[in-house]
Amino acid sequence: MKRYINPEKEEWTRILERPVINMNELTGKVQAILREIQAEGETAVRRYTQLFDGICLGKIAVSQEEIEEAARQVDADLREAIEKAGQNIRKFHEMQKPEVRQLETTPGVTCWQKPVPIEKVGLYIPGGSAPLFSTVLMLGIPAKIAGCSEIILCTPPDKKGKVDPAILFAAKATGITKLFKLGGVQAIGAMAYGAGVVPKVEKIFGPGNQYVMAAKQLVSIRDVAIDMPAGPSEVAVMADGSANPAFVASDLLSQAEHGPDSQVVLVTDTAELVDQVENELSRQLELLSRKNIAARALEHSVSIVFDNEQDMIGLINAYAPEHLIIAMKNYPEVAGKIVNAGSVFLGNYTPESAGDYASGTNHTLPTNGWARSFSGVNLDSFLKKITFQEISEEGIRNLGPVIRTMAAAEQLDAHEKAVSIRLKTLKKR
């Protein structure tokens, strides 16, 4: 870990610089594939599945039998864990249900907001070395609670045309029944434009590699909404003398094992803690199966020692980490001052992995500084709020003159006349 002691505020941005993701090269390639999918639909999707995933698919849709069979292949332990985590995620996202509130802003003028589910949503679950079945829960459960009428899921097949059983089981446990064996740009294109059996959706959710990210970004310009911009995963730990160095190291490693570009930051007011954490990092790193990946991420990790709490908080808010662990004695107070973060973990017994899997909060979170303006995925992500207004005869009498004056001043005649014609009709009565 690179170590900084009391860096000046002007240096913070440089110290915490994230890797620049240059997508310009990718963009052309990805755009070309998307155009073919838009023009040719399923034919193009199949062609690219053969090219990139090395499999000539029979049916793109996962069959009911495959889902049933997968459920039997998953260990009872894991089935139970997925169900328990699902319960917590369900409870937490159900709590987020917005109420419909109604208000008479002026006598006779009633306004309200009504949350309505986005009708069709598409969830993308990456394949690769580890099957991210936990993301199925994180995206599928709020989609179900929101009441989206069509929820589809795309995930890449292996070379035999199979999907990981845990992903299928998690989908089944979540109540998602429309699954497709599609990965990468093909999956994003199919969901954005529709392709044969794959319906077009209104919003696409989920993580992915840089090709998937570029494809999501491109389709979001004109065709379909997306959950949020993406970037490498991050954790920042704020720790004081009350923190347990072994725990802190274990949390930093949890982040580091995600990928060599993972961002790992330790901020403390206790210089000795940095040494202790570094010792623990060396010790614990050796025990990890993904130790090479984690070691590479640690190479560009940083620790920052301040002599005061205010700077610790200031730096974290400037950085806007995806995950923030506060292992400090007065964590409730510090937490109250955090304004930029995706998800926050409080105290010594709240590791990030709790939120990654099972506490109930969502693990699809804003990275790359987007926590300054974006929330993580939550129930709202699957809803839109439609406003309604109902104006009585009394209401338009009360409000009409205000509207007329403003419309006239904006030189919008017809806007003014839409009110005056109504007021005249009322006068005649």
Add this chain to the structure above:
Amino acid sequence: MKRYINPEKEEWTRILERPVINMNELTGKVQAILREIQAEGETAVRRYTQLFDGICLGKIAVSQEEIEEAARQVDADLREAIEKAGQNIRKFHEMQKPEVRQLETTPGVTCWQKPVPIEKVGLYIPGGSAPLFSTVLMLGIPAKIAGCSEIILCTPPDKKGKVDPAILFAAKATGITKLFKLGGVQAIGAMAYGAGVVPKVEKIFGPGNQYVMAAKQLVSIRDVAIDMPAGPSEVAVMADGSANPAFVASDLLSQAEHGPDSQVVLVTDTAELVDQVENELSRQLELLSRKNIAARALEHSVSIVFDNEQDMIGLINAYAPEHLIIAMKNYPEVAGKIVNAGSVFLGNYTPESAGDYASGTNHTLPTNGWARSFSGVNLDSFLKKITFQEISEEGIRNLGPVIRTMAAAEQLDAHEKAVSIRLKTLKKR
């Protein structure tokens, strides 16, 4: 108006086709300007203000004296109207304040969401023929209620370097004090990257021409969030025999006068109403100062007659209009079935202009079909929701095994170990 009688469902998409906005040509130009602004800051911003707005600015910031003077220039009538509209908008957006709800998902595992204002937001108010001071209220009031700590506003200067007094007065009434005389791509670039006196913001709001739209889209890829994608304004009116044809025509014209590319749609179950509305359109059109603009918009407007209510609702939900007026006897029932729309106006005495100015609802709404996945601007647009979790020793004992099983199955060792190291420590006690 082009008229369709009972069109087949397969034809709906074609009938309601929106103009394709081809931004490819613009994009290159806009991108080049943005790059210069990012590299040179204020120098480039001033250069383009001279080039596009024809004014060599002294100070970019609007001075306190200019704001005070503007307030004196605005008629008392208009001042009062702006204040009354502001009160309604304030009440409606204050009602939207989310509560913090907390939940123990598992004994010892407590989770909550905390709404936190986006710190720095930028509002863009177009200039041009009519000063859109109403948009100052629609964006500024929720930003204030959310508690954004820095709210800046950019609007183009006229040839004398002045800003419209009504815009300045609306800003003053809203409590916005940082205003800049910048329009177009220069304004968006300055807010996205920061430029001299103009601070970088985290989210940009507001309407604009196609250059502004392209600039917002480009900066949103990497640098700053934006409110929503944009497109030409739209209204759909659903009307039955109980509708007043003169009112309906006045509402269609309100939309048509916005611009020649405005989308105007009438859906009814009463064929005679279409004739009556068309007669009224001809009559009322003659009285408008912007009649040429409105006439061009009406050229590509459509009316659709169905013999049943179900198809009327189906077509509207497929179209997803920005504004929807329901002038039908059973409007509460019909409104309950609307799932895709920006803002809905109920009954004969609720013209769109009420929501454009003063009912309290927001007029910054999703166009171009984005109402399928986006809400209009509302209090949420200025907030992000940070999740928090606090796990006690009991909590990690309860939840730990679930996390460990899932992390192991996803082959994320360090995630598993971050839990097991804590469980071991607890056992030793």
